Amino acid sequence: MRTMRHVVTLIIASTLVSGSTAIAQGSLPDEQRTNGAETLKALAGLQENASAVSVQVGRQKDRTMMGVVLSTDGYILTQASDLEAISPVKVFLNSGEAVVVREVKRDDDLNLLLLKVERTGMQAVAWGESLSLRAGQWLASLSNQGKDIRLGVVSAHRRPIPNSGAVLGVRFGVDDDDLGVVVEELATDSPAEKAGLLAEDVILAVNSQSVTKNENLARIIAAHRPGDVVKIRYVRKGSESECEVRLASKRHVQMNWDGEDFANHGTSLRTDNFPQVLQHDMPLNPTDMGGAVFDLQGRTVGINIARVDRVTNYALPVESFLPQLLTWMNDDREHRGQKPK
Amino acid sequence: MALKGSILSTVAALSALLATVAAPSRGTASSPLDDLLHVQSRVQESYERVSQALIVIECHGGTASGVIVSPTGLVLTAAHVVEEAKQKVKVILHDGKTVEATSLGVDTSTDAAMVQLPAPARAWPYISISREVRDLALGQWCFAMGHPGGWDAARGPVLRTGRLVKIAPNMLQSDCVLMGGDSGGVLCNLDGEVIGINSQIWKGRDQNLHVSMAPFLRSWEALKKGETITTWAQGSGGWIGLSTQAPANGGALLIQAIAPESPAQKAGLKEGDAILSVNNQKLTTPADFSEVIRNRRAGELVTLKVKTTSGGERILEVKLGQRPQE
Numbered sequence: 001m002r003t004m005r006h007v008v009t010l011i012i013a014s015t016l017v018s019g020s021t022a023i024a025q026g027s028l029p030d031e032q033r034t035n036g037a038e039t040l041k042a043l044a045g046l047q048e049n050a051s052a053v054s055v056q057v058g059r060q061k062d063r064t065m066m067g068v069v070l071s072t073d074g075y076i077l078t079q080a081s082d083l084e085a086i087s088p089v090k091v092f093l094n095s096g097e098a099v100v101v102r103e104v105k106r107d108d109d110l111n112l113l114l115l116k117v118e119r120t121g122m123q124a125v126a127w128g129e130s131l132s133l134r135a136g137q138w139l140a141s142l143s144n145q146g147k148d149i150r151l152g153v154v155s156a157h158r159r160p161i162p163n164s165g166a167v168l169g170v171r172f173g174v175d176d177d178d179l180g181v182v183v184e185e186l187a188t189d190s191p192a193e194k195a196g197l198l199a200e201d202v203i204l205a206v207n208s209q210s211v212t213k214n215e216n217l218a219r220i221i222a223a224h225r226p227g228d229v230v231k232i233r234y235v236r237k238g239s240e241s242e243c244e245v246r247l248a249s250k251r252h253v254q255m256n257w258d259g260e261d262f263a264n265h266g267t268s269l270r271t272d273n274f275p276q277v278l279q280h281d282m283p284l285n286p287t288d289m290g291g292a293v294f295d296l297q298g299r300t301v302g303i304n305i306a307r308v309d310r311v312t313n314y315a316l317p318v319e320s321f322l323p324q325l326l327t328w329m330n331d332d333r334e335h336r337g338q339k340p341k
Numbered sequence: 342m343a344l345k346g347s348i349l350s351t352v353a354a355l356s357a358l359l360a361t362v363a364a365p366s367r368g369t370a371s372s373p374l375d376d377l378l379h380v381q382s383r384v385q386e387s388y389e390r391v392s393q394a395l396i397v398i399e400c401h402g403g404t405a406s407g408v409i410v411s412p413t414g415l416v417l418t419a420a421h422v423v424e425e426a427k428q429k430v431k432v433i434l435h436d437g438k439t440v441e442a443t444s445l446g447v448d449t450s451t452d453a454a455m456v457q458l459p460a461p462a463r464a465w466p467y468i469s470i471s472r473e474v475r476d477l478a479l480g481q482w483c484f485a486m487g488h489p490g491g492w493d494a495a496r497g498p499v500l501r502t503g504r505l506v507k508i509a510p511n512m513l514q515s516d517c518v519l520m521g522g523d524s525g526g527v528l529c530n531l532d533g534e535v536i537g538i539n540s541q542i543w544k545g546r547d548q549n550l551h552v553s554m555a556p557f558l559r560s561w562e563a564l565k566k567g568e569t570i571t572t573w574a575q576g577s578g579g580w581i582g583l584s585t586q587a588p589a590n591g592g593a594l595l596i597q598a599i600a601p602e603s604p605a606q607k608a609g610l611k612e613g614d615a616i617l618s619v620n621n622q623k624l625t626t627p628a629d630f631s632e633v634i635r636n637r638r639a640g641e642l643v644t645l646k647v648k649t650t651s652g653g654e655r656i657l658e659v660k661l662g663q664r665p666q667e
């Protein structure tokens with residue numbers, strides 16, 4: 001209808017005249033978005049500093065998690081549970097150089113791993129405080145093997161995250177005492193599926209402890225932590241074999257059952273059982289965990305500890321681990337006959 | 342996710358055609374970092390107020406969000422949350438108390454819906470909606486709030502700060518990342534006013550869609566009455582079939598063109614007539630005029646006071662029609 005098109009055009013033209021500078025365009029160019037290059041120019045100085053105090057930790061250069069340099073004499077902090085899957089690890093410095101590490105301390109309560117490289121004169125993080133942070137406060141972290149900086153906000157209340165337990169990610173069939181525990185269904189991308197288990201496999205034993213009842217099996221699994229590895233002995237079509245399953249948090253697996261995981265872009269194995277977390281909304285990946293969370297002044301206010309879902313990252317606030325961390329470092333120095341610094 | 346995909350592509354096509362875009366406003370001489378800090382303080386100023394107006398809606402075995410927009414307890418949410426008008430839903434308020442509420446109208450064509458809370462003891466905490474749909478600019482800062490995954494007292498509501506990425510007639514896209522449970526939650530401008538209602542996501546982190554205020558404003562009374570709107574024609578509001586222009590020296594709007602077979606033509610309006618008022622309301626811009634008309638439904642009567650080209654004043658009642666399909 002020609003006339004109507006005419007009228008519509010007139011209305012748009014009038015708006016143009018009365019309005020300011022309107023231009024027809026589809027969508028905001030990528031670089032102008034919240035985590036686009038143009039917006040992130042504001043963080044150029046911060047990124048430079050962040051890179052200087054960060055390292056990559058992993059078996060090979062393209063398969064790493066983030067780590068933070070704690071001291072000039074080479075103590076390095078990273079996240080423990082997801083790193084285990086890619087151990088033994090090296091530290092990759094900013095220069096690209098790979099350095100051997102010594103494991104100083106692994107803490108399962110905080111899910112932290114303290115490492116040491118034999119270096120001096122390293123640039124260490126500047127600690128800030130997190131107690132004054134309120135929802136809406138900007139934060140930044142490195143992403144993509146430390147190549148990019150990401151911007152986000154404190155998105156929810158600081159709080160402890162209770163333990164939902166470790167799971168295999170399978171539904172069991174009806175108990176049959178003569179057989180073992182029958183796997184009826186596996187959650188997509190679950191620990192069991194990743195380990196190669198299939199529906200109709202019959203589980204005979206976990207860590208050499210034989211199981212015939214669902215309840216038994218569930219109890220043994222629940223006694224472990226997400227990130228732990230259990231040995232599963234099973235029968236498939238008459239023949240026995242064994243596999244290793246790296247357990248994940250129940251919450252992580254639940255999302256796959258519910259079909260809500262399609263847009264998460266990966267989550268961490270362990271997403272709960274933390275004494276205290278800061279929640280933020282940066283678009284990060286599971287491999288960005290272990291890295292520092294910076295305020296806009298470039299001070300480290302926490303360590304990224306879990307990628308939980310599409311909108312959620314947990315970071316341990318600096319106050320929740322720093323006193324212990326300093327103790328571990330000093331104990332290690334004394335043990336090694338060095339002067340505490 | 343095929344359904345979500347197809348809806349998304351429709352939005353993309355429409356917005357490519359119709360989105361009006363203003364360049365993101367630049368601050369004066371402040372540094373980019375100062376600009377970010379300014380955004381932060383604006384969001385933080387509104388955070389508490391918006392938190393208190395945000396609710397959880399539980400129905401059909403699912404959990405979602407909603408936002409209170411009046412002291413009497415009118416709530417905006419998404420149509421796919423309540424699904425139908427006049428249903429009882431469970432609402433969890435910001436302080437964790439629960440009340441039973443009733444769904445009002447739903448517009449399934451745009452995903453807009455309303456819910457009514459019970460009569461308040463004093464007044465419900467609420468935030469205002471922004472009626473300036475046309476003033477939205479691509480790239481402008483905004484923030485989304487909701488209860489992703491459902492009510493969590495220890496966590497509280499979840500905030501995301503981001504930018505408007507796409508502006509379509511009924512839909513906004515932002516890079517405030519949403520997920521399940523956020524549906525019906527709120528997208529606010531930096532004044533803490535509602536500019537969108539969280540609606541759907543696609544896989545990309547920047548693909549978060551919100552119902553804009555346009556379909557709400559257009560069908561406000563119909564939704565409040567509990568009507569179900571299922572097609573675009575019914576939801577597109579009243580149509581009069583004339584365009585106006587503002588004279589250079591100010592004064593009354595002039596009729597610039599009249600569509601054949603339109604309500605305007607049938608009422609005897611002529612090109613060049615000056616519109617002195619619509620329902621006793623003086624209007625100074627063509628955009629104001631078209632909004633007044635679009636905010637009314639087809640079938641409604643509007644009273645126009647006009648001055649004809651020969652100088653006489655007339656009062657006309659015009660029954661609004663439905664916009665013809667092109």
